[in-house]
Amino acid sequence: MAIYVTNTERKRPRGTNARAGVLGVLLLSLFLTFSANAQTIVVNTTVPPTAISKTAVQAIFGMRMRTWPDDTPITVYVLKTSDPLHADFCKNVLGVFPHQLRRAWDRLVFSGTGQAPREVSSLNEMRERVAMTPGAIGYLPQDDVDDTLYKLEVR
Amino acid sequence: MTPYISLKCARRAKSASRLALVAGLLLPCFAWTAGVPNPLQIHGFASQGFVLTSDNNFYGKSSDDGGSWDFRELGLNGSFRASPRLLTSLQLLSRRAGASSDDDIELDYAFLDYLVHSRETNQWGIRLGRVKNPMGFYNDTRDVAFTRPSIILPQSIYFDRARNVALSADGGQIYGEYRTHTGIFDFIFEVAAPRVDDLDTELALLGADRTGSLEDDVSYLARLMYERDGGRFRVAYSDLRVNIDYKPGSIDPSGPGSIQFLPKILSFQYNSEKWTLTSEIARREFRFNDLSAYIPFTEVTGESYYLHGTYRLTPSWETFLRYDVIYQNKDDRNGRKFEKRTGAPAHSQFAKDWTVGIRWDITPAWMFAMEHHWVDGTAWLPQRDNPDPLATVQRWRLFTFLVSFRF
Known part of the structure; x- marks a missing residue:
């Protein structure tokens, strides 16, 4: 039931050994290729730690839930629909297909009943925007999350 | 000639006063913003279509050798x-579709949306102004090519003949959403005045441009929807009660009368990664009160359904196959009784349409689509493109392609 917000404390250790670096890259690419849970939901540090369901997370990325429990407006950031990382996030974290999400946004935008999410063009931009914007939510591969953001664990 | 023109002026004046009211409601809302990041969004779309038919006309003189380019849709919304709970939305629309839609810029919607209650498990709010009618899956965005499953929506349910009645209405809505671990229940209840003061609606409902005029009366709409697994499975029930009054002209064979239009739609959709299966079933009841001078019956119930399968070849290419059926009168499916009574062709009482199509999303902003229809029956042919019913052909084909841009 609970999604809770945890502060990610660790920074990735920087490899000095070239061989370890190569191995790391290999492992990382293997991880990205095979891991289904590479993406994690991140939020701005102003987001109150509250228990919400997976359905609520779907409602947030479906642009149907507009405010956090304390009335802070939710600002949703996503990568481009064509980005493989976006597809991975939709399918494996949200449990919806990218085409469904896109149609759902279009229905809201062109009937006036909602707004589209903010699109970012890179993971760096995602991290910066979510860190900067109060009430913001987005997603990043686990390894790209740093301590400027909170991680949101869905249960 | 004169009475018609003055009538048209009166219609314009009425719409203008409504517009002023809506604008008055909306303006104060642009005056302040309370800590919402990026509060303003502007979006729009532009579509140009081409239609070629073997017989009969659809969206212009499509049966001519060169086909018809009279199919355009332009929209701009903001x-x-x-504030976190207050959303203001407005969309302008310009549409050309043969003789019925004439490129005029119209106010598609303009409303205030106030979220009264917002929690993680449920929310509800109200909308005031000109609102879109949420009938079935597609009505509230029916003019936006990107949101349609095909270039031409299944005409059995989303017929263009009386489109203004269905499009949007002036009034209010209460909406709500209840989120459980199995899915989202969503409801909308609307009380509003439908848009009926145009010639097309009169043609569709009264069969000709009568001396009197149609006037809106308080109408109701309700839609209940359930979405499971983030929309993998969607089911909806829409119920509409449109009340329209007939106000007779100065020399009129008919006295004052009224029309009730009571459509009910059941909608189903299943989404997988490659497939989307959609079906909608409608029952449309019309009641004509004190209009025997124009309409040969007091009650008629129509039936419609379609079955639509989309297959995504790649993320940017998809194809579909659809079978779409409409019967104007469920007690006279082949139209023979209607032909005997009115002399108009029996095939104007039904239409069975097989369609295949393909869509290419070239970029997120550009889309190209193409489709072919094989139609048996003429029930949804636009009257203004086909003024002589006796000149229409029962079995005909329609080819169309469309290029669309959005931002």
């Missing part, structure tokens, strides 16, 4: 989140 939405402004003045």
Whole structure:
């Protein structure tokens, strides 16, 4: 039931050994290729730690839930629909297909009943925007999350 | 000639006063914003279509050798989140579709949306102004090519003949959403005045341009929807009660009368990664009160359904196959009784349409689509493109392609 917000404390250790670096890259690419849970939901540090369901997370990325429990407006950031990382996030974290999400946004935008999410063009931009914007939510591969953001664990 | 023109002026004046009211409601909302990041969004779309038919005309003189380019849709909308709970939205629409839609810029919607209650498990709010009618899956965005499953929506349910009645209405809505671990229940209840003061609606409902005029009366709409697994499975029930009054002209064979239009739609959709299966079933009841001078019956119930399968070849290419059926009168499916009574062709009482199509999303902003229809029956042919019913052909084919841009 609970999604809770945890502060990610660790920074990735920087490899000095070239061989370890190569191995790391290999492992990382293997991880990205095979891991289904590479993406994690991140939020701005102003987001109150509250228990919400997976359905609520779907409602947030479906642009149907507009405010956090304390009335802070939710600002949703996503990568481009064509980005493989976006597809991975939709399918494996949200449990919806990218085409469904896109149609759902279009229905809201062109009937006036909602707004589209903010699109970012890179993971760096995602991290910066979510860190900067109060009430913001987005997603990043686990390894790209740093301590400027909170991680949101869905249960 | 004169009475018609003055009538048209009166219609214009009425719409203008409504517009002023809506604008008056909306303006104060742009005045302040309370800590919402990026509160303003502007979006729009532009579509140009081409239609070629073997017989009969659809969206212009499509049966001519060169086909018809008289099919355009342009829209521009703005939405402004003045505070976390207050959203203001407005859309202007210009549409050309043969003789019925004439490129005029119209106010498609303009409303205030206030979220009264917002929690993780449920929310509800109200909308005031000109609102879109949420009938079935597609009605509230029916003019936006990107949101349609095909270039031409299944005409059995989303017929263009009386489109203004269905499009949007002036009034209010209460909406709500209840989120459980199995899915989302969503409801909308609307009380509003439908848009009926145009010639097309009169043609569709009264069969000709009568001396009197149609006037809106308080109408109701309700839609209940359930979405499971983030929309993998969607089911909806829409129920509409449109009340329209007939106000007779100065020399009129008919006295004052009224029309009730009571459509009910059941909608189903299943989404997988490659497939989308959609079906909608409608029952449309019309009641004509004190209009025997124009309409040969007091009650008629129509039936419609379609079955639509989309297959995504790649993320940017998809194809579909659809079978779409309409019967104007469920007690006279082949139209023979109607032909005997009115002399108009029996095939104007039904239409069975097989369609295949393909869509290419070239970029997120550009889309190209193409489709072919094999139609048996003429029930949804636009009257203004086909003024002589006796000149229409029962079995005909329609080819169309469309290029669309959005931002």
